[in-house]
Amino acid sequence: xxTQKVTDFPDDRTYSGRGNQTLYSGLAFSGDGTHxxxxxxxxxxxxxxxxxxRGPHDTGSGILVYRFADGRIEPDRMIKLPIExxxxxxxxxxxxxxxxxxxxxxxxxxEVVQSGGAExxxxxxxxxxxxxxxxxxxxxIEHRFDLTESNAVPxxxxxxxxxxxxxxxxxxxxxxxxxxxxxxxxxNAVGRKLALLKPSxxxxxxxxxxxxxxxxxxxxxxxxxxxxxxxxxxxxxxxxFAVKGYFDxxxxxxxxxxxxxxxxxxxxxxxxxxxANMASDAVAVIDTKKLTASVSRxxxxxxxxFVPTEWMPLSMAFLPAASGGRLFVATDKG
Numbered sequence: 001x002x003t004q005k006v007t008d009f010p011d012d013r014t015y016s017g018r019g020n021q022t023l024y025s026g027l028a029f030s031g032d033g034t035h036x037x038x039x040x041x042x043x044x045x046x047x048x049x050x051x052x053x054r055g056p057h058d059t060g061s062g063i064l065v066y067r068f069a070d071g072r073i074e075p076d077r078m079i080k081l082p083i084e085x086x087x088x089x090x091x092x093x094x095x096x097x098x099x100x101x102x103x104x105x106x107x108x109x110x111e112v113v114q115s116g117g118a119e120x121x122x123x124x125x126x127x128x129x130x131x132x133x134x135x136x137x138x139x140x141i142e143h144r145f146d147l148t149e150s151n152a153v154p155x156x157x158x159x160x161x162x163x164x165x166x167x168x169x170x171x172x173x174x175x176x177x178x179x180x181x182x183x184x185x186x187x188n189a190v191g192r193k194l195a196l197l198k199p200s201x202x203x204x205x206x207x208x209x210x211x212x213x214x215x216x217x218x219x220x221x222x223x224x225x226x227x228x229x230x231x232x233x234x235x236x237x238x239x240x241f242a243v244k245g246y247f248d249x250x251x252x253x254x255x256x257x258x259x260x261x262x263x264x265x266x267x268x269x270x271x272x273x274x275x276a277n278m279a280s281d282a283v284a285v286i287d288t289k290k291l292t293a294s295v296s297r298x299x300x301x302x303x304x305x306f307v308p309t310e311w312m313p314l315s316m317a318f319l320p321a322a323s324g325g326r327l328f329v330a331t332d333k334g
């Protein structure tokens with residue numbers, strides 16, 4: 001971001017044709033910034049055993065750990081995630097397409113937590129409907145937060161994570177449940193759940209919460225709802241956990257759904273919310289101050305405007321600067 005130059009760091013473990021696994025959506029720096037954690041998953045060979053002759057090219061599912069220094073990334077090690085035995089009565093068809101009690105580890109989002117002087121990783125397990133808390137140094141799983149809502153696994157699909165300002169709580173986006181859930185990291189307990197425009201009919205399409213942005217004061221959590229073309233504003237300060245209102249992300253005159261907001265970012269003072277619309281190839285620019293109690297009762301707040309992007313914007317990061325800041329946008333097919 002200082003030189004505006006791209007540094008290439010290919011990883012042959014994910015080279016096409018050499019392995020059965022792929023990097024997924026989890027990416028987080030260690031507390032001291034010297035390492036980078038990345039989620040990698042495999043449905044066909046989660047243990048990395050089917051083709052052992054491929055050696056490091058067949059890794060299975062886990063967390064890749066990279067060294068980071070002077071803008072360069074180098075492979076360090078891998079934290080492997082084991083096949084999980086599901087809770088009694090829960091079944092999955094992901095292995096062999098028959099009912100079984102063994103869940104496939106497939107990590108999505110990652111958050112870094114400091115606890116007792118040690119670095120822990122909070123990992124959203126997308127295909128086992130839980131969140132793991134593990135030791136970053138040893139890889140030992142210390143706790144599993146069970147987020148199942150039926151006997152069929154997966155059904156909630158945990159996909160995104162956000163730590164609270166005090167780091168005592170974490171919020172999890174349940175993609176298929178149209179909900180977010182609060183985790184108590186002090187007591188290692190599952191807390192409150194909050195439905196976000198969840199349909200009353202269980203077979204109707206859900207709203208797909210998938211990405212978070214937390215204000216600097218820790219009081220408001222913005223949640224992208226990919227299948228509802230909206231962003232929820234949730235009050236999370238002072239013990240609250242309730243919807244404040246919603247923002248519409250559709251283009252002017254767009255009556256049908258299809259914007260698909262999948263990423264959110266805030267400017268330095270929280271007055272502007274940027275929303276990446278995957279399907280309309282644009283970033284919606286929203287004035288967060290317009291969401292008042294009276295406005296919320298009338299409906300959703302519409303964007304101030306849109307910034308066109310390349311094909312399929314999927315992720316964003318805002319970098320403050322004296323000139324006002326820069327918004328970095330990753331376009332998946334651009």
